[in-house]
Amino acid sequence: MSNLVFGKYIPIDSLMHKLDPRAKLIGLFLMIAAVFVPKSWWIFLLIALLLSIALLLAKIGIRMIVQSFKPMIMMMIFLLVINSLTVRTGDILFTIGTFAVYKDAILNTMFVIVRLLLMISITTLLTATTNPLDLTLGIEWLLTPLKVIHFPAHEVAMMVSIALRFIPTIIEETMRIMNAQKSRGVDFENGKLSEKISAILSLIVPLFSVAFERAYELADAMEARGYVPGAERTRYHVLKFRFLDFLFMFICTAILAVSILSRFYL
Amino acid sequence: MSLIVIRNVSYAYNETRNAVDGVSFDVKKGDYVTIIGHNGSGKSTLAKLIAGLLPIKEGKIIVEGKEVNEENIAEIRTRLGIVFQNPDNQFIGSTVKDDIAFGLENKQVRSQDMDAIIKEYAEKVGLTAFLNYEPQNLSGGQKQRVAIAGILAMKPDIIIFDEATSMLDPKGKKEIKKLMYDLAASGDDITIISITHDIEEVLQSDDCIVLNRGKLFMHDKPEKVFEDAEKLRQIELDVPFIEKVREVFAKRKIRLKANDLEGMVEELCRSGSKH
């Protein structure tokens, strides 16, 4: 689990960490839009440059960013192959035997890949610098207008934050049950398909029963401490927009504006 | 008038049998009451009924003059806290301070007042240095202390402990028991109901309730309960070691009064030197 970097929070202190989660969420949406609009490499370069500055300010190492790309490599290769086979416009770049690879195939793939990499970096910037609880608070705030159509914004946020809180516990539990089953001779790595299925079942069944028990007990604990879904409650974490948050959102808006304008003028 | 009045309360999860069966007793303000009984004797069910976590269909429970029902439960819950057995399943916040804040948020304490309250109660349970810790980096005993701080922060009059120490290692058990004793000793302000299998704890309490198959089997001072070893044996409940010692000596016509081994040895030595 430790090699999973995408979406991981890095608990350090930095300028980016200090920004309001709502500002970062709004910034994320603006930036992702900005990445999708342009057709010019100059704009991608500009975005990449500004993003690097932001990552630097967030004290996120280049290693983490590169690692977060890793899961995408297979997909990129796949994309390249498909594009090479199907795109038949532009000049011929080179030929392999009788098979010609066209310039547009490479160019199209590069566009998609660059967009993907930028998107992943932007998302990493958000998740690495925002603790999950603040992120949920931010999402709840963004969803609040939907209360008009009776969307349970608070309940959804509470659910997400509890899920986040219990992920480590459930992982720990999975390990515990796996070890217990291993010591009873269940083999998770080898064996026929049918054996594998029964091994997985020997893990899933107790895991679910424990998870349900946890859920009931947690519900009791929450209720006993006065929690009533939908009832008015105050907040320990009060989100507050400050000057830097507005500045950050302004910069993101400016980038989106530039990238939209670039479609017309570049 | 008693702080908690329980009258003819029964509860059944299914038709086969009552998990709690016609139980009545009172709890006085400031008392430390222990509830003992076998697994499945209905102790947790009774605790949940008192805390309004299960609907009372038969009999009634009155807490601080208010009947436990849908109408009053929100108010009763601001005065009554419950600590459960599993430290993990009652840790709601993502860090210690968030967890202590959870009850305060529900109680609609003003945001700007919360930090001071959180610090005060974290200090009470000795977790000042752990405010930013996540549950996976805390021991079981520490997590239980967080739960207790979260409840104390709501300034309750009554705290129910449902086997709060039973999943902890010896060190954790000791920590939590000490906290409970300190709370009990703090005067008339806090009333404690503790469900336990720990005989030593029972002997510390003011009153002991024995449940058997959902029914109230005995209700007396703990010394009195254990004196009646025959009756406890009927339901195969263990008599504490200390009472076994007392019994053995009683058969030899030596009456020991002390409530701990140390005291008994003292008594024996004194009576021995007199001869």
Ligand SMILES: Nc1ncnc2c1ncn2[C@@H]1O[C@H](COP(=O)(O)OP(=O)(O)OP(=O)(O)O)[C@@H](O)[C@H]1O
């Ligand atoms: N959620 C439930 N659904 C159905 N039956 C239940 C439920 N909870 C408890 N019971 C049953 O009710 C009876 C009393 O259970 P309860 O949990 O109150 O006992 P307990 O005295 O707390 O036991 P323990 O010492 O094991 O905690 C038991 O027979 C148990 O099987």
Ligand SMILES: [Mg+2]
């Ligand atoms: Mg129980």
